[in-house]
Amino acid sequence: MWKLLIADDEPRIRNGLCKALPWAEMGIEVAAEAENGKEALELADAVGADLMFVDINMPFMNGLELIEQLQTRRPGCLVIIISGHDEFAYAQQAVRLNVFDYLLKPVQKSELKSVIAKALDVLNRERVDQKYTQWMHHKLEYNALALREEFLGNWITGKLTKEQFEEERLFYQLHFHGNVSLLLVKPLKKISLDVPNKTWDPQLLVFAIKNILSEVLPQLPVSVVFSIGKHQVAALTQVSDLSAIRAVYQEFERTVTTYLGVNVFLCHRISGQLDDIPAHYEALREELLRESAxxxxxxxxxxxxxxxxxxxxxxxxxxxxxxxxxxxxxxxxxxxxxxxxxxxxxxxxxxxxxxxxxxxxxxxxxxxxxxxxxxxxxxxxxxxxxxxxxxxxxxxxxxxx
Incomplete structure (x- = not known):
């Protein structure tokens, strides 16, 4: 439900507005009442007001000052001024402050109902737009991650030239300097040392391993986790402290065993040059193949x-x-x-x-x-x-x- 806040220094007016329309049936909850502008500003944040009725003449902070503050505190909140002042200067300032509507006391129910219907239409459209924007942002984020994984997979398996890699690596935020650790992980099928073995869908298991590795590695300066094919997970990590990176890898291995109920083949190498990573990957891949056999x-x-x-x-x-x-x-x-x-x-x-x-x-x-x-x-x-x-x-x- 949309949250309505009523700000007026007269209890009679506030009470009348509370009972003016069947708010609940309209999808609106009268979330709070305030008798002055300062209180209204605090309550607007506290209840998450979507819609506000604001009087102009209120103590401590008048209605226009309140609306000006709301523009930065709650920019999406729709404000309807309900005032006894029919003055052009007030109306002009209200327009400048992007007030949704300006009603004069005493307010007729039909007039109030009409304004609320318009406000609800705007709020509902904004909610749909917001959800669409969030969906688009999620899709773009997901596609960016997928593209980065494809880029890293192609590079590490030797499908990109050095020039192609250098052209795109900064776009994918691969800001590595100095020594870099390459970690390669592969689930050890149907084997568990410490906990009963669980049955996992292979792709879901790789996804779970990636998530755990992504949560553990941020303890280190720069890192990126990605899949190679359907059954391998890789991680690149900038190395500043070798003992720290080994401790993190051990923590990761323990966490996988404890929470996923499987063991993993885990091997890593330190490279002084980012250009050497594909060669190190090939050596680690062969090591994993031997282990898998x-x-x-x-x-x-x-x-x-x-x-x-x-x-x-x-x-x-x-x-x-x-x-x-x-x-x-x-x-x-x-x-x-x-x-x-x-x-x-x-x-x-x-x-x-x-x-x-x-x-x-x-x-x-x-x-x-x-x-x-x-x-x-x-x-x-x-x-x-x-x-x-x-x-x-x-x-x-x-x-x-």
Whole structure:
């Protein structure tokens, strides 16, 4: 219903206007009454007045001053002056203030009814126009997002030249500077580690994953989330703090598992140049293809190891028990599918994570060792050198990370 506010310093006039017409039947609610201009201005905001009856002579703030204030406070509100003053100067000022109509007291019901009918016609037309404008804005916004997704998808898959990309990237507000992280996400079908698996329509699942990623990434400076094909989600994020971006990605992965009931393949790379992103995408895509080819049990085992690698007491028995399989059987599957034993693969995961931590010069070696599941810094250094050929300290000094 439309909200009507009656502003007049005479209670008799206000009461008469309240009873003048069957307001409810006309789709109007008498939302408030005010006895002075100042009170009327406050109430207009409070009740969201669409229509107002305003007297000119009122205390604290007269009707014309009130109407002038309403032009900025409630520009869509229609004002009908109901005054006892039949003076040209008042009428002239009312015209200047775009008053909808000017009625003289005492007001005839037929005259009031006629003016209200015109006001309702204007309000209803404005509401339709507003809804149409909102609909058009939504369509334009949706189409802009769809066009940006198509542009990003074509660029990242190598379908655009460097010149074509540079011509359009600013139009799509891709204002990246310095290091940029490319994240690639793919749902892990029919597998859930921590919650009962849910059945998802593939497109709806991708949509849900995009929404979660879009809510998480604004913690970082510049980011954009988009789909690639029907089953992949990608994100570009400007990197200012590597530890912060990793924390955000971990939060995203936990949120997807908790709220969607599925796990995801997630891989990312840091690029110093925006031009190199398509090449990084191809490498990540191949990585995802290899992951997708794994059997469900191996995929779950890898996921578990890559999630809980930091636990010093992580064991084959624990992983096997978590997945309700025999430890010996799981060990054979790991060797057959990954070409490595449980211990060797866990060591690989830990050392790769350690290499990521080495790019943070504020972390001490014993802190990095602890973060990747080694209580002994000596044992950590031994395992690191066995895998990379150099000690962690030498690796950091070389700047190979």
């Amino acid at each position: 794994l059997t469900p049990i191996i995929a779950m085992a890898k996921k578990y190891l890559e999630t809980y690698y930091y636990r010093e007491d992580l064991s084959l028995s624990e992983v096997a028990e978590h997945m309700n399989v025999n430890a010996t059987y799981l060990s054979k599957l790991l060797k057959r599918n990954l070409g490595k034993s449980f211990v060797d693969y866990l060591t690989d995961v830990r050392i790769k994570k350690a290499i990521q931590y080495l790019d943070d010069p504020t972390l001490k070696m014993y802190e990095i060792a602890s973060k990747v599941g080694y209580q002994s810094q000596h044992y950590f250094s031994h395992a690191f050198k066995k895998m990379t050929g150099v000690s962690p300290l030498e690796y950091r000094k070389r700047g190979e990370y």
